[in-house]
Amino acid sequence: MEELDRLNRILNMVIKCNQALVRVKDEEELIRNVTDVFQKAGFISRITREKQSDITGYETHLTFPLELDNISLGYLEIFSNESLSDLEYTILKVLADDIVYVVLALRDKKALESLGKRYKTIFENAPIALLEGNFSSIKRFLDKIESLGITDIEEYLDKHEGEILECLNNIIITDVNNACIRLYNAKTKEDLLRPKIIDRGPIKIGKDLIITFYRKKIEFEGESINYTLDGKPLFVYIKTFIPPGYEDSLERVIVSIVDITRQRMLENELRKSINEVVESFSKLVELRDPYTAGHQARVAKLACEIGKRIGLSQRDLEDLRIAGLLHDIGKVIIPADILNKPGRLNDLEFALVKLHPKTGYDILKEVEAFSNIANIVLQHHERLNGSGYPNGIRDGEIILSARIIAVADVVEAMLSHRPYRPAFRLEEVVDELERGKGILYDQDVVNICRGLLSEGFSF
Numbered sequence: 001m002e003e004l005d006r007l008n009r010i011l012n013m014v015i016k017c018n019q020a021l022v023r024v025k026d027e028e029e030l031i032r033n034v035t036d037v038f039q040k041a042g043f044i045s046r047i048t049r050e051k052q053s054d055i056t057g058y059e060t061h062l063t064f065p066l067e068l069d070n071i072s073l074g075y076l077e078i079f080s081n082e083s084l085s086d087l088e089y090t091i092l093k094v095l096a097d098d099i100v101y102v103v104l105a106l107r108d109k110k111a112l113e114s115l116g117k118r119y120k121t122i123f124e125n126a127p128i129a130l131l132e133g134n135f136s137s138i139k140r141f142l143d144k145i146e147s148l149g150i151t152d153i154e155e156y157l158d159k160h161e162g163e164i165l166e167c168l169n170n171i172i173i174t175d176v177n178n179a180c181i182r183l184y185n186a187k188t189k190e191d192l193l194r195p196k197i198i199d200r201g202p203i204k205i206g207k208d209l210i211i212t213f214y215r216k217k218i219e220f221e222g223e224s225i226n227y228t229l230d231g232k233p234l235f236v237y238i239k240t241f242i243p244p245g246y247e248d249s250l251e252r253v254i255v256s257i258v259d260i261t262r263q264r265m266l267e268n269e270l271r272k273s274i275n276e277v278v279e280s281f282s283k284l285v286e287l288r289d290p291y292t293a294g295h296q297a298r299v300a301k302l303a304c305e306i307g308k309r310i311g312l313s314q315r316d317l318e319d320l321r322i323a324g325l326l327h328d329i330g331k332v333i334i335p336a337d338i339l340n341k342p343g344r345l346n347d348l349e350f351a352l353v354k355l356h357p358k359t360g361y362d363i364l365k366e367v368e369a370f371s372n373i374a375n376i377v378l379q380h381h382e383r384l385n386g387s388g389y390p391n392g393i394r395d396g397e398i399i400l401s402a403r404i405i406a407v408a409d410v411v412e413a414m415l416s417h418r419p420y421r422p423a424f425r426l427e428e429v430v431d432e433l434e435r436g437k438g439i440l441y442d443q444d445v446v447n448i449c450r451g452l453l454s455e456g457f458s459f
Helices: 002-023 027-040 086-108 111-125 136-147 153-159 161-169 178-183 203-214 261-288 295-310 314-326 329-333 347-353 356-364 368-379 400-415 426-436 443-454
Strands: 044-048 060-068 071-080 129-134 172-176 219-227 233-241 253-259
Touching: 002 027, 002 086, 027 044, 027 086, 060 086, 071 086, 129 178, 136 161, 136 203, 153 161, 153 203, 161 203, 178 253, 203 219, 203 233, 233 261, 261 295, 261 314, 261 329, 295 314, 295 400, 295 443, 314 368, 314 400, 329 356, 356 368, 368 400, 400 426, 400 443, 426 443
Parallel strands: none
Antiparallel strands: 044 071, 060 071, 129 172, 129 253, 219 233, 233 253
């Protein structure tokens, strides 16, 4: 993930630099805008007439000569707090070359012609796979949406998936670069000049792309699955950029494509290992507390259903699922005779039980992959009015996933039989949620949970 974040940072910088280079009117504005872009990307940069290196305290110091055909324009110096990869160095070198061509274009008053030739060269030889396409089919679709008076485009797209596919299928790929040819195992550029690189499978990425352009944003990023020309699957991270002047028509859109297949395969292997650990931890609790066997799995199921409706991301939903399966892991320190006691707990016994969220947190925080999950487990018995435990935090201090687990935990416990009481009726569970709504439990979570129960949700 760190590698992807770094690459995303450098891609953002390239896009912003290209915007700055295309729109500048003089050299002073160019230097000011480019320097600002580099700084926002986390670099220190400057363009100087003479080579300098008087900025200290940075791990990396790069100097790129700004020269062409024996014409020297000075130096671009870049300082970074971290070491840079070969790919990052190459991209920075390309940006330095861009600056040279823009300055020369400004000086001889042939900016458009010079820049057009230069960007064609950069496009062809960029180290990242790039394609250029005519996305006006999406523009036509958005015009249709507007003419129909549709205000909720997300709801419309959910009900018209066929139109999403039609939009994507009518995208015309007009150019691809050498890195793109290599990525898709093509022999020639012509092999890829058909509408087959942008993935037509998952509807979601198409929907997100359309919504991005609907909201007048020039950049879109997301992940999808593509296939090489010989049928091998590719997990790809894509990012779009609309060159200036094409924001309305979408007749020219640049798409960068990064192969993240290896990263995703490693993550899948890690996720498989994590799931095995989670299952083992969850069974450990059940062995000590057989009367609540299955409780954590049922809480996880209800919590995830609530999380889906509340709009959690896929990653947050996965954390929520694992937190549900492990929210009581801290009970491993509680004596079995207390866990299995058929009657009411005394104050000392209850004080021991109240330790389990903190104990669970202490166990899980040591696992790097469970850092977010540990905080959910820590807070799942907190209440909005501060009456919960272990820390008595309230309102916005309680993270959303913990609020979801809190409601799911209460509902599952009340609907289940215990040695010291029978299961509550559904009406009684709903009454408890309503009494505590906005006081103990998150109002939105309660409303969604009530809706699920009324629709016949079953553990």
